[in-house]
Amino acid sequence: MDKLIVEGGTKLRGEVTVSGSKNACLPILAACLMTNEESVIHGVPRLVDIIRLSRLLGELGVKVQRDENDPFTLRVQVEDESKHLARYDLVRQMRASICVMGPLVAKRGKALISQPGGCAIGDRPIDLHLQGLRAMGAQYRLTRGGNISLRAGRLKGRELFLGGPFGSSVLATANVMSAACLAKEVTVIESAACEPEIVDLADFLNKMGARISGQGSPRIRIEGVRRLGGAEHTLIPDRIEAGTFMIAAGMTRGEVTIKNCQLDHMMAVTANLRLVGVTVEKISGGGHGKAGAVVVKTGRKLRAIDVTTQPYPGFPTDLQAQLLAMLCLADGNSVVTDKVFPDRFMHVGELGRMGAQLRKQGPAVVVCGVKKLVGAPVMASDLRASAALVLAGLVAEGTTEVRRVYHIDRGYQRIEEKLNALGARIQRVTE
Numbered sequence: 247m248d249k250l251i252v253e254g255g256t257k258l259r260g261e262v263t264v265s266g267s268k269n270a271c272l273p274i275l276a277a278c279l280m281t282n283e284e285s286v287i288h289g290v291p292r293l294v295d296i297i298r299l300s301r302l303l304g305e306l307g308v309k310v311q312r313d314e315n316d317p318f319t320l321r322v323q324v325e326d327e328s329k330h331l332a333r334y335d336l337v338r339q340m341r342a343s344i345c346v347m348g349p350l351v352a353k354r355g356k357a358l359i360s361q362p363g364g365c366a367i368g369d370r371p372i373d374l375h376l377q378g379l380r381a382m383g384a385q386y387r388l389t390r391g392g393n394i395s396l397r398a399g400r401l402k403g404r405e406l407f408l409g410g411p412f413g414s415s416v417l418a419t420a421n422v423m424s425a426a427c428l429a430k431e432v433t434v435i436e437s438a439a440c441e442p443e444i445v446d447l448a449d450f451l452n453k454m455g456a457r458i459s460g461q462g463s464p465r466i467r468i469e470g471v472r473r474l475g476g477a478e479h480t481l482i483p484d485r486i487e488a489g490t491f492m493i494a495a496g497m498t499r500g501e502v503t504i505k506n507c508q509l510d511h512m513m514a515v516t517a518n519l520r521l522v523g524v525t526v527e528k529i530s531g532g533g534h535g536k537a538g539a540v541v542v543k544t545g546r547k548l549r550a551i552d553v554t555t556q557p558y559p560g561f562p563t564d565l566q567a568q569l570l571a572m573l574c575l576a577d578g579n580s581v582v583t584d585k586v587f588p589d590r591f592m593h594v595g596e597l598g599r600m601g602a603q604l605r606k607q608g609p610a611v612v613v614c615g616v617k618k619l620v621g622a623p624v625m626a627s628d629l630r631a632s633a634a635l636v637l638a639g640l641v642a643e644g645t646t647e648v649r650r651v652y653h654i655d656r657g658y659q660r661i662e663e664k665l666n667a668l669g670a671r672i673q674r675v676t677e
């Protein structure tokens with residue numbers, strides 16, 4: 247098992263390029279189940295989660311191959327449509343495997359998916375996914391071994407409400423929107439997730455021949471079609487990776503140019519970072535389409551703020567841990583509330599081991615800013631919490647050992663290499 251050894255005390259300086267979005271990539275790869283033609287996806291990061299989903303797709307008869315000439319391009323082609331089992335071993339390792347459910351049931355008429363179960367960021371139900379597919383005519387039941395078996399003829403479009411107790415659901419929207427593309431008639435999803443990754447998925451599906459409108463708003467309309475074809479697509483930049491680098495630059499009082507950064511996906515992030523005292527400035531060049539380069543720096547003291555995570559366009563829960571690490575060093579008291587995953591605070595205890603003063607109260611954490619953090623051995627508990635611990639290690643006095651970094655490899659492509667290129671001193675050690 248690998249660990250990262252982080253030497254604290256360097257200011258990050260230089261340029262870094264953001265990879266394609268992991269969370270856009272996963273449902274897009276799953277959507278390829280719905281055509282027999284080849285699809286080509288560009289800008290695919292080399293991440294454990296993507297390898298895992300590719301493996302699952304392989305078991306479902308889909309060939310997923312890296313392009314010989316471009317390691318960031320995947321070619322995806324269905325070869326065998328007779329399979330429909332998503333095994334526990336694979337689903338357990340990555341909850342996002344659930345995104346094959348909608349495409350499978352829409353195209354193959356059946357799906358047998360192991361229930362994902364809970365995970366380190368709290369109880370994560372799939373009731374909205376099932377509710378949406380059932381409304382379109384799929385029948386489901388729990389089978390022996392904890393699998394959910396879904397069956398359907400051709401799904402039928404209808405108007406459905408997909409809001410849950412914590413607001414919209416990203417992957418439930420992805421599943422229902424994808425499945426609705428092959429359904430009879432029109433589906434309208436009310437309280438749909440508005441995340442840029444949903445817009446990217448809808449754009450990809452439309453290239454495949456789907457008829458989706460309203461993506462990016464809470465009301466998505468899908469006119470079903472008989473068949474979908476292959477498509478070629480470039481993923482949007484990963485806004486969570488970009489936000490992590492912004493926070494790293496701000497925390498270390500460095501100056502970093504972040505390329506392939508799509509600022510219009512990050513309004514809540516940049517607004518809150520500016521309140522903390524971090525400058526984020528767009529400069530020309532450094533990306534395709536709407537993506538570009540931004541310079542991030544901070545010279546002054548960091549200010550305390552109150553921030554609440556919410557579904558997009560609110561502040562993303564996937565950057566909560568990293569922001570919280572930064573606020574440990576701010577001047578004054580901050581309150582960080584997670585309204586998307588109220589239990590997502592496993593990093594609080596570990597940051598406390600580094601000298602942070604934090605008090606959890608229900609879905610919120612009160613952060614009392616301290617002058618310094620000290621290096622310590624800490625344990626990563628989930629993907630974004632691990633990133634927060636690495637960032638804390640960058641500013642701590644002495645050495646921080648972050649164990650269980652397999653979590654971080656799920657969502658950041660060799661984070662230590664990108665940070666070291668900015669002047670960090672991080673070593674990966676295999677125990």
Ligand code: UD1
Pocket residue numbers: 268269270272342369370371372373374375376410411412413414415416417418443563564586587588
């Ligand atoms: C996606 C992201 C994840 C991010 C999360 C919230 C991917 C691969 N993962 O996860 O990184 O942290 O969005 O932005 O895109 N809920 C229900 N019932 C359901 C489904 C969800 O109550 O059937 C609840 C969840 O418990 C949570 C909230 O809805 O409180 C939002 O979760 P959701 O948007 O579904 O997260 P994911 O799509 O799994």
